[in-house]
Amino acid sequence: MRTARRLAAALLFAATALAVPAAGQAAADATPSATPTPTATDGSAGDDGPPTEAGTNFRTAVAITQGEQATAAASAGDYLYWVVPADTGQNVTVEATVTFGSGTGTAAAHGASTWQLDVYDGLRRRQPCRYGAQTRTAAANAQSVQLVCHLRTVRAWADTWSNDPLRGAYYLRLTALEVTDADLGQPFRAAVEATSDGTAGRDAVDGSVAPVVSRTAPDVRPGDGWAGTWWSPRWLWTTGGGLLAVAAALAAHRLARGPIARSYRHRPPEPPRPHEPPPYGS
Amino acid sequence: MIMRRLLATGMAGGLLATLVCGLLPAGAAADDGEPAAQPAPKVELVLDVSGSMRATDIDGQSRMSAAKQAFDDVLDSTPQNVQLGIRVLGADYPGNDRKTGCKDTRQLYPVGPLDRTEAKTAVATLAPTGWTPIGPALLAAADDLKAGGDGTRRMVLITDGEDTCNADPCDVARDIAAQGIHLTIDTLGLIPDTKTRNQLSCIAEATGGTYTTVQHKAQLTDKVQQLVKRSTDPVVTPVATRGAGSCADAPVLKAGLYSDRETFSENRWYRVAVPPGRELRASVTIADDRAVNAGYGVLLRGVTLHGREIVRDDEGGTGRTDAVSAGIRYPKPKADDDTPPETVCLQVGNSFSAPATVKTTPGLPVELVIDLVPSPDQPSDVAFFGLGRGWWLLGLLTLTGGIAGLLTGWVARWRTNTGRAS
Structure with missing residues (x-):
């Protein structure tokens, strides 16, 4: 009976230990997707709402934050640049929408055009998209075209000769890759939005590289600063595993040993023998 | 007893983890450079006042009057710190002599602190007249902007036709860009004809600017306003x-x-x-x-x-x-x-x-x-602090713990049964 109770307690304990990493995972998933408050971007964004302008090269890229939709009015053939911060462990998704016309009245007739959304990291290295329609051709007289790029998970450390995505600034470049000469200079409106979800430490690597943001570029950082480099949900997983091991060890030990024999201390003292035969040979 | 101690250790570990989690995200921020005070940005609007600007094809108005109205709006909305100048081309010489016509460019309003009334009066006097010497106008405008200061320099060229003189304005623009004065030229074409478009987009491309086709008056105003405002964006000069x-x-x-x-x-x-x-x-x-x-x-x-x-x-x-x-x-x-x-x-x-x-x-x-x-520290392990993650890890640890428990349990039973334990 006591054994059974102990076993039940151990199981409960194990279950609690199991729940801890799960909770940690949920917390980690929730943290990065929380939209940070817009950081001051030196007037390029203004203090009221998301930016309504885009830069025209890496140096003038307009800083945006994750979760806000930046818009811009431009002419076909322009190269539009934005820059967004991405932190360790985030899976960043960038979406861009190109709407033809200046927004007032109907869009002028236009031919087919191909649009592309490129993502560059803080070192201006082009980043591949894991999936998503990064390049798309809009049919003649289409209303709009939508582009998506899912980036690889941002890591805290990478070899110097790899171009793995590191935490820091990410440049978004939106442009018409192919456009007929007649359409060059025609107005269009663009909207971009970067969002991210967490990975619960799946790609938590050791080491940490300083955020890849150039001092000469727009200063971008997540709303609540760069995440610390000492935390990863892996702490919870490993601690939870350790607790589970202890619980399993205790339960198995109890099971294998069987019920504890009554301690000698609590036994009634042995009654003195009534008669000791005299030693042999005496 | 052992159980309680382990539990206490576990809780302490959890507390530590929470502390680590809660305290550290504030650290490890990037070095932040102090944004230096930006010198005043300079913008020059270069307007084509050639004879062809008389054509009435922008919202039923002549190109010239559309441009004038757009200029009025732009002058009203120009940010305080922008030093704005206006240069015109083809405004004075109505004759047929190519040589004279191709020199016809003058500064209507000097680059400097803006006096709105004065600038507007100057614009109002313009009437479509002469040739389209874009190349010489670009060179002269670059000289206007070159003097003094280290702020951003931007030129907005508004024209309705290609250069009618000899020099290729595209080469001129590239030479200007190569002078290292960080000048950007944005071009606005008032009619979408192929030759004009090619020439204007080439000028824009050569200096990192943009080219826009304008068909409506509102569009012209918006675009020029946008470009003038763009000059105030803080930029590090190389x-x-x-x-x-x-x-x-x-x-x-x-x-x-x-x-x-x-x-x-x-x-x-x-x-x-x-x-x-x-x-x-x-x-x-x-x-x-x-x-x-x-x-x-x-x-x-x-x-x-x-x-x-x-x-x-x-x-x-x-x-x-x-x-x-x-x-x-x-x-x-x-x-x-x-x-x-x-x-x-x-x-x-x-x-x-x-x-x-x-x-x-x-x-x-x-x-x-x-x-x-x-520079970062060289990591000792691929994984984060060598820590593990995932259900396989939990299973393995539990299994190991279970086996260890069984072994010690059997040893304990054996010791008890053989009377070795006291």
């Missing part, structure tokens, strides 16, 4: 440098932003001293400011003084692009204070090519960014 043909003669660069020019398929070298404990970060962007062949590439290499390659990045592409860029990192591990910095040679190469008709001078604009940041 320092002009000149890379050498080999590492030995290369200029030594510190952290910062540099600009250079590199002709087709040229390699240029720069040097950077990297102290121990710092990471070198270099990015290079080469813009194609003229018509180039479809395939192109950029190479950036970090090489030791002895010619050994440390790290490289290259990027290629095809099709329409404004720039191609590559970047490298090179961390130097921490060392004693008296360890001298290592000199790293940076090789910047490009594989752009152009049709034979395209001029190769001046070279393509190169932008080089160099940063020196604290």
